[in-house]
Amino acid sequence: MDATAGAVWGRVEQQDFRSRVRGTLLGAAVGDALGAPVDGLDMEGIRAAYGAEGVVDLGPAYGRRGAVTHLTQLTLFSVDGLIRAQVRRDTGAWHPPTDLHRAYLRWAATQRDWGPDERRKDDGWLAREEWLYARRDPARALLIGLGDETMGTPEMPKNPGEAGPEAAARSAPFGLLVGWEPQLVAQLSVECAAQTHGHPTAYLAAGAYAVIVHTLARGESLDGAVQRALALLAARPGHQPVSDSLQHALGAVRQGIPTPDRVADLAGDGTADRVVSAAVYCALVGEDVRHGLRLAVNHDGPSAATAALTGGLLGALHGETALPPAWLAELEGRPTILELADDFAMEMTQGPALHGPAGASPAWLARYPRV
Incomplete structure (x- = not known):
């Protein structure tokens, strides 16, 4: 399906997509908060801090739970940044990595x-939260990487x-471009990751x-x-560490009951390839979302990144309704995340009706300026 052609989306299809978008963003955030x-x-x-079972529920961090x-x-x-890129497409300026870089500079601010x-009226609504x-x-x-205006690229990375x-852990939204071909999704994510993380492994x-x-x-x-990811990686120079780590995750699934040691072995030294593989493993062996996220947190590696990556996978796989309601209720920023998720789903399914040849919604363009 074409992400810019809302006419091909039926009602059931739109509802399923919105649930997966919400699930991905909320799942990643809940995992982040748990870790x-x-x-x-x-x-x-x-x-020592949480008892023999380790973390089983949201705990306090930065002065609050969740x-x-x-x-x-x-x-x-x-x-x-992805929504802004779609809106800016109307102007003939179509270079999503630049729009993502501008979004990341807004985060840096x-x-x-x-x-x-x-005074910065062109920042859009998210930067005013x-x-x-x-x-x-x-x-x-x-x-x-985001300390100046220069944008890193795979050829000249930051x-x-x-x-x-960290770059992988912000990349779930690229996967929600379901109207794009997988190789284009991979390329956009690679280009945007190189803006801060220039090693090929990252x-x-x-x-x-x-x-x-x-x-x-x-x-x-x-x-x-x-x-699918392994097949696409095979054509990329420098892919072997990432491919090996993913293969290791698939092999670990067959090695018996999941343990913190097994997750720690996969996460290794905390490089991107290892943490992504640990997240894949936790998502594969978790009996449900709660179990998968607890596995992703309780080990020797980076708990927040592993669980955020795991939550994004489980949310995309199962949709919003599979996420633990009690955790969502305490999640910091949940109204913002839901609003942004629904805006993304709206843009991807009905974008031409919001800003296109037939007219434009001033309210939408105020939220996501074309500049």
């Missing part, structure tokens, strides 16, 4: 400023030695993750989604 209180702790430290980290903040700005600057103006331990690579998982892991989400959002299985 935030213990991010940086090993399993021994987690058990708080999210910079990973969720940036994921929301990914969505904002939230890390410097005390609050929204009402005051709760986003909170510094939640952003990785140094993000602040450096932070060429940076292989961390940007190829981001591309692979986006393709997995994309395949799930189209209604296919998780195992099939991983196979």
Whole structure:
């Protein structure tokens, strides 16, 4: 289906898509919030703080239960950038990586400023959400990569030695471009990851993750989604670490009952390829969303990133209604996430009616300016 041609979407199809969009964004945020209180702790430290079972429920971080980290903040700005790219297409200016870079620069401003600057009318509504103006331990690579106006590219990336998982963890929204071909989804995710994470392991892991989400959002299985990502990776120089990690995750599924040690083995040193593989494993072996997310948090690796990536996969696979309601009720920023998710679904299914040759909605263009 063409993401710009709303006429091909039936009512049931639109409802399913909206549920998967909501599920992906809420799932990633819930995973992030579940892992935030213990991010940086090993399993021994987690058990010392939470008991033998480790984390089983949302805990306090940043002064409240259900708080999210910079990973969720940036994921929301990914969505904002994708909507803006679609709106700007009307002008003939069609270069989504540039629109995503502008969105990420708006996030970077939230890390410097005390609050929204009402003089910047072209920032759109998301940048005026005051709760986003909170510094939640952003990785140094993000602040450096977005510290000036220069946009990194795969040919000239920012932070060429940076292989961390943060770029992958903001890449779920690219997978929600269900009207795009998988290779284009991968390419956009790679190009946007290189704006902050220039090591091939980091940007190829981001591309692979986006393709997995994309395949799930189209209604296919998780195992099939991983196979699709592996097939696309094979043509990319430098893909071997990412491909090997994903194959390792698939193999681990057959090794018996999941344990924190097995998740930790997959997550390894916390590079993007390893963390994505751990998330894939947790999503594959989790009995339900709650179980999968608990597996993703309770191990020696980066809990917030692993669980955010896992939540994005499970949300895309099962949709919004599979997520634990009690966790959603306490999730920081949930109204904003839902509003943004529904705007994304509206843009992708009915965009031409909102801004196109037949006319434009002033309210929509105020939310998502063309400039």
